[in-house]
Amino acid sequence: MEFSNKRVELGNGIFLNLIKTNKFKSNLLSYYFIRPLNRDEVTRNSLVPLVLKRGTEDLNSSIQIEKAFEDMYGANYSSSVNKRGERHVIRFSAEWANGKYLNDNEQNSKVVELLRKIIYNPYIENNAFKKEYVDQEKENHKIRIESKINDKRSYAVNRCIEEMCKYEDFSIYSLGYIEDIDSINELNLYKQYENLLNTSQIEIFYVGDYDEDFENYLIDSNSVEREDVVDIIREKITASVEQKNMVEESLDVNQGKIVIGYRTGIPFEDELYNSLLIASDILGGGPNSKLFRNVREKESLAYYISSSVIKYKSIMLIDGGIEFENYQKTVNIINTQIEELKAGDFSDDDIEISKKSIKTSLESIRDSIFHISEFFLSQIIGKDSRNLKQVIEGFENVNKEQIIEAANKINIDTIYFMNGKK
Amino acid sequence: MKTFTNERLNEKILYEELSSGLKVYFMPKPGFVKKHAVFATNYGSIDNVFVPIGEDKQIEVPEGIAHFLEHKLFEEEEANIFDKFSKLGAYVNAATSFNQTSYLFYTTDYFYECLEILVKFVQSPYLTDENVEKEKGIIAQEIKMYEDNPGWRVLVNCLKAMYINHPIKIDIAGTVDSINTINKELLYESYNTFYHPSNMVLFVVGDLNFEDIIKTVKDAEKKYEINNFDLNRIFAEEPKRVNEKLIEDKMFVSTPLFHIGFKDYDLGLEGKEAVKKDIITNMILDMIFTPSSEFYNELYNEGLIDSNFGAYFTGKKTYGHSLIVGQSNVPEKIYERVEKLFSKDPTEFLINEDFERLKKNDLGNFLMGFNSVEFIANNFTDLYFDKFNILDYLDVLESIKFDDLLKRFKKHFNSENMVVSIVRPN
Known part of the structure; x- marks a missing residue:
C-alpha cells in the first residue's frame, strides 16, 4: 500500500504536501523552514521557536497557548531545530486526536488556526518581539546549550563531528553557541524571524484524513506572495583524508x-x-x-x-x-x-x-x-x-x-x- | 476465547488462557505493517527476596539478578537468538524494570516464525559457568554507562532518600560488585520461580489472526508439570517515614539537577482502584507543574526553572511516589517554593475549570497513544500485572471527580513525606 500524496506550490518556495490516510487516530500538521547551516544565523534560528511559543497576538502568554491546546483534547504542539547535512531545519508541528473520535467537527480547524498563529502572528511590541520574553529565552537557551555535556554519548558523537569537519559548516552545532547569544536582542531576533518567513524554503506537511474543504482551507491559508528564496547549495563531500x-x-x-x-x-x-x-x-x-x-x-x-x-x-x-x-x-x-x-x-x-x-x-x-x-x-x-x-x-x-x-x-x-x- | 471491546476507542482485545496457565492477549490492528509481540514476566529488580518454587525457605538474591537473567536468556546452545530474529528481518529486544521483565520483537514479515522463536527462547534458558562469566563484562559497561547518566543518578538517589527497606531503592542493573556474585545456580533458581507461565503474559498486536497466534504458541510452549502455584515474594515492612530528607551528589553536569519526592503511604491497591489513584495523583501534579499552570509559569518567569521541569506519580502495590523533576541553579529554592505552596489550602491552586480541561487533554492523549503499537504493548503489560485491562482506562478516567483530587492531595502531599535529591556540577 502506497500513500497517496499531493504536492502543491503555494507561493515562491512554499509547498503543501498532503498525505491522505485514515489509519491513525490523529492528524499531523508540520511546517519545516529550511535554511543554510551557518554560524551567523544558527543561534538566532534556534531561539526563534522558543520565543514564538511565548505568545501570539491574541494569546499573549505561553500559559494561554498551553491551555488552548489542552482544551483541544490535548493537541500536542512541538518544535525542533535540526541539521540535515548543511541545512538548518526548523520545525513546528501539532498532532491532535481526530475529531471523529470526539464528536467534534471543529477540532481540525481549531488546532490548525492556533498552530498558524504561533508561527505567523506572534506577540509583538514596537515591531519587535517582547523584550522580556527574548531575555528569558536567551538565558534558558544558554542552559540548554550547556546541558549537552549531560548526555555523554551524544556529546562524544558531536565532538567527533566537530573535530572532523572543523573546516566545514557541518561542524556547526544545531542549537548554536553561548558566546553568540549576548548580541541577540528583541529587534535583531525579530529581523531574523522575518527573514525565516520571507526567504526560507517552507515545506508544509499534513498527514491524516481530510476532505476537499479542508484541503482548500490549507491551500488558501498558506498561500503567500514572496520574492527571493535563499538558495542552498549541495554540501561538498570528500573521499580522501589528508591528515588523520x-x-x-x-x-x-x-x-x-x-x-x-x-x-x-x-x-x-x-x-x-x-x-x-x-x-x-x-x-x-x-x-x-x-x-x-x-x-x-x-x-x-x-x-x-x-x-x-x-x-x-x-x-x-x-x-x-x-x-x-x-x-x-x-x-x-x-x-x-x-x-x-x-x-x-x-x-x-x-x-x-x-x-x-x-x-x-x-x-x-x-x-x-x-x-x-x-x-x-x-x-x-x-x-x-x-x-x-x-x-x-x-x-x-x-x-x-x-x-x-x-x-x-x-x-x-x-x-x-x-x-x-x- | 473471550473478547473485550471498547466502542469509543474502536478497539478490541481477544483473550485465551492455555492449559499451561499462560494467558495470551491479542489486539488486532488492521492496516498496520508492524507486528509486535511481548512476552513478559511479573518479575523485576524489586523481587529479590522470595521462596523458590518447590521449596519452603525464603532466599535473598544479589542485586541486579533479574536484569542479568534478561541478558542471559538470549543465549542458546547452538544458535544465537539475535541471529535467528535477524534472519527473519525482525527486531528483538528486552527490558527489565523495577517490576517486570519483557522480551519483545517487531517485524513486518514472518511473524509466526518469530513468535515461535520468542516463546521457545524465553522458556529454555541455557546457562553455563562460562557464558555467565562472559556477561559480567558487558553488564559492567552497561552499569558504567548509567553511572555517567545524571538523570538516572538523581532518580536513584531520590528513591534512596524516600525508602528505608523497599528494594525499589536498589539499582535495576545492580552494582559491579553485586553482579560479580551472580552464578548459574542462582540464575536458574530465580528463573524457575518467576518464569513459570502462570506468572507471565503474552501480548500480540498487529494485523494478524488470533487462531494462528494461539496455534503457534501452543505448539511452541514448553510443558510444565506444575500448572499453577502461589508465588511467594517477600517485602520487608516499609516504615511510614522517609529515609533521608536530602541526598546531594556531584557529577560532571552543567546545571544542578533535582528530584523532589513525595512518598506514598496509600498502598496495597490493585486493578481499578490502583489505576484511579494513579490518574488522580497525576492530574494533581499536572494541574500544578505543567506549562499550563500558574505555579510553573511563576517559576519559569523568575528564571528558576526551564522547560525540563515537570512532575509525575508512579506506583505499584508495594510502593508509590510523586516526583517533581527538573534542572535549576537554585534547586533548594524550588524545594522551598513547593513546600510553601503545599502548605496552602489546595483549593487555591486546584481549580475545577483546570480539572475539566485536563480531562479532555488526557482523553485525547490516550486516544492518540493507540496509534503506536509500542505504546499499546508497553501499557497493556504494565496495567495487566496490576490486574487492569487497558480498554477500561477511559471509563476510570471519566469516573474521576474533582473532589477526589482534593481528598488525595491532603492525604499524599505533606512536608513529612517530602524529600529532595540534588546532583550538582563538580
Missing part, C-alpha cells in the same frame, strides 16, 4: 567513549550509496553485526557499539562505550573488522540479514504519522522522487561485489576518545 586526527579529552566520567569518523566519498545520489548502507549495517548495524559480535559478545568490551552513516555528508561513524584501559584493544578490533569487511570476509547470510533489517525499518515508517512526514521531507531535500516502495526495492539487487567496493571507500579520518581523569 586523534582527539582525546579527559573528563570526570566512569566510562570511556570512543567515536571514530570515516570519510566514504559516496554521495547519497550515487548508485553505490545503498551498498555503503549495507556495508555499515554488516559492520555495526545490529546484534548480528561484526562489531557487536566481536567487541561485545566475544570480548565483553562494550555494552553498546555500532556504526551508522550520515546521509548528506557521506560520513560513517562508529561509537561505543568502553573501559578506559581497553581503548587500544577496541581500536584494534574495529580496524580488523573493517579490514575483513574490505576483503569481503562476510557471508551471504550477513548480506541478507542487513537487507531485511533495512527493509523492516523502512517499512515501519508507514506506522508512524510523524515518520511518514519526515520521510517525504527527506526525499524532497535529497531531490529524490522515489516513493517508499521504490526506496526499499533499491536495496534488493545490491550484491557482494558492490558492498566490497563501497567498503573499500571507507577511510578513517578522526578518532575521538573521552577518557577519564587520571
Whole structure:
C-alpha cells in the first residue's frame, strides 16, 4: 500500500504536501523552514521557536497557548531545530486526536488556526518581539546549550563531528553557541524571524484524513506572495583524508567513549550509496553485526557499539562505550573488522540479514504519522522522487561485489576518545 | 476465547488462557505493517527476596539478578537468538524494570516464525559457568554507562532518600560488585520461580489472526508439570517515614539537577482502584507543574526553572511516589517554593475549570497513544500485572471527580513525606 500524496506550490518556495490516510487516530500538521547551516544565523534560528511559543497576538502568554491546546483534547504542539547535512531545519508541528473520535467537527480547524498563529502572528511590541520574553529565552537557551555535556554519548558523537569537519559548516552545532547569544536582542531576533518567513524554503506537511474543504482551507491559508528564496547549495563531500586526527579529552566520567569518523566519498545520489548502507549495517548495524559480535559478545568490551552513516555528508561513524584501559584493544578490533569487511570476509547470510533489517525499518515508517512526514521531507531535500516502495526495492539487487567496493571507500579520518581523569 | 471491546476507542482485545496457565492477549490492528509481540514476566529488580518454587525457605538474591537473567536468556546452545530474529528481518529486544521483565520483537514479515522463536527462547534458558562469566563484562559497561547518566543518578538517589527497606531503592542493573556474585545456580533458581507461565503474559498486536497466534504458541510452549502455584515474594515492612530528607551528589553536569519526592503511604491497591489513584495523583501534579499552570509559569518567569521541569506519580502495590523533576541553579529554592505552596489550602491552586480541561487533554492523549503499537504493548503489560485491562482506562478516567483530587492531595502531599535529591556540577 502506497500513500497517496499531493504536492502543491503555494507561493515562491512554499509547498503543501498532503498525505491522505485514515489509519491513525490523529492528524499531523508540520511546517519545516529550511535554511543554510551557518554560524551567523544558527543561534538566532534556534531561539526563534522558543520565543514564538511565548505568545501570539491574541494569546499573549505561553500559559494561554498551553491551555488552548489542552482544551483541544490535548493537541500536542512541538518544535525542533535540526541539521540535515548543511541545512538548518526548523520545525513546528501539532498532532491532535481526530475529531471523529470526539464528536467534534471543529477540532481540525481549531488546532490548525492556533498552530498558524504561533508561527505567523506572534506577540509583538514596537515591531519587535517582547523584550522580556527574548531575555528569558536567551538565558534558558544558554542552559540548554550547556546541558549537552549531560548526555555523554551524544556529546562524544558531536565532538567527533566537530573535530572532523572543523573546516566545514557541518561542524556547526544545531542549537548554536553561548558566546553568540549576548548580541541577540528583541529587534535583531525579530529581523531574523522575518527573514525565516520571507526567504526560507517552507515545506508544509499534513498527514491524516481530510476532505476537499479542508484541503482548500490549507491551500488558501498558506498561500503567500514572496520574492527571493535563499538558495542552498549541495554540501561538498570528500573521499580522501589528508591528515588523520586523534582527539582525546579527559573528563570526570566512569566510562570511556570512543567515536571514530570515516570519510566514504559516496554521495547519497550515487548508485553505490545503498551498498555503503549495507556495508555499515554488516559492520555495526545490529546484534548480528561484526562489531557487536566481536567487541561485545566475544570480548565483553562494550555494552553498546555500532556504526551508522550520515546521509548528506557521506560520513560513517562508529561509537561505543568502553573501559578506559581497553581503548587500544577496541581500536584494534574495529580496524580488523573493517579490514575483513574490505576483503569481503562476510557471508551471504550477513548480506541478507542487513537487507531485511533495512527493509523492516523502512517499512515501519508507514506506522508512524510523524515518520511518514519526515520521510517525504527527506526525499524532497535529497531531490529524490522515489516513493517508499521504490526506496526499499533499491536495496534488493545490491550484491557482494558492490558492498566490497563501497567498503573499500571507507577511510578513517578522526578518532575521538573521552577518557577519564587520571 | 473471550473478547473485550471498547466502542469509543474502536478497539478490541481477544483473550485465551492455555492449559499451561499462560494467558495470551491479542489486539488486532488492521492496516498496520508492524507486528509486535511481548512476552513478559511479573518479575523485576524489586523481587529479590522470595521462596523458590518447590521449596519452603525464603532466599535473598544479589542485586541486579533479574536484569542479568534478561541478558542471559538470549543465549542458546547452538544458535544465537539475535541471529535467528535477524534472519527473519525482525527486531528483538528486552527490558527489565523495577517490576517486570519483557522480551519483545517487531517485524513486518514472518511473524509466526518469530513468535515461535520468542516463546521457545524465553522458556529454555541455557546457562553455563562460562557464558555467565562472559556477561559480567558487558553488564559492567552497561552499569558504567548509567553511572555517567545524571538523570538516572538523581532518580536513584531520590528513591534512596524516600525508602528505608523497599528494594525499589536498589539499582535495576545492580552494582559491579553485586553482579560479580551472580552464578548459574542462582540464575536458574530465580528463573524457575518467576518464569513459570502462570506468572507471565503474552501480548500480540498487529494485523494478524488470533487462531494462528494461539496455534503457534501452543505448539511452541514448553510443558510444565506444575500448572499453577502461589508465588511467594517477600517485602520487608516499609516504615511510614522517609529515609533521608536530602541526598546531594556531584557529577560532571552543567546545571544542578533535582528530584523532589513525595512518598506514598496509600498502598496495597490493585486493578481499578490502583489505576484511579494513579490518574488522580497525576492530574494533581499536572494541574500544578505543567506549562499550563500558574505555579510553573511563576517559576519559569523568575528564571528558576526551564522547560525540563515537570512532575509525575508512579506506583505499584508495594510502593508509590510523586516526583517533581527538573534542572535549576537554585534547586533548594524550588524545594522551598513547593513546600510553601503545599502548605496552602489546595483549593487555591486546584481549580475545577483546570480539572475539566485536563480531562479532555488526557482523553485525547490516550486516544492518540493507540496509534503506536509500542505504546499499546508497553501499557497493556504494565496495567495487566496490576490486574487492569487497558480498554477500561477511559471509563476510570471519566469516573474521576474533582473532589477526589482534593481528598488525595491532603492525604499524599505533606512536608513529612517530602524529600529532595540534588546532583550538582563538580
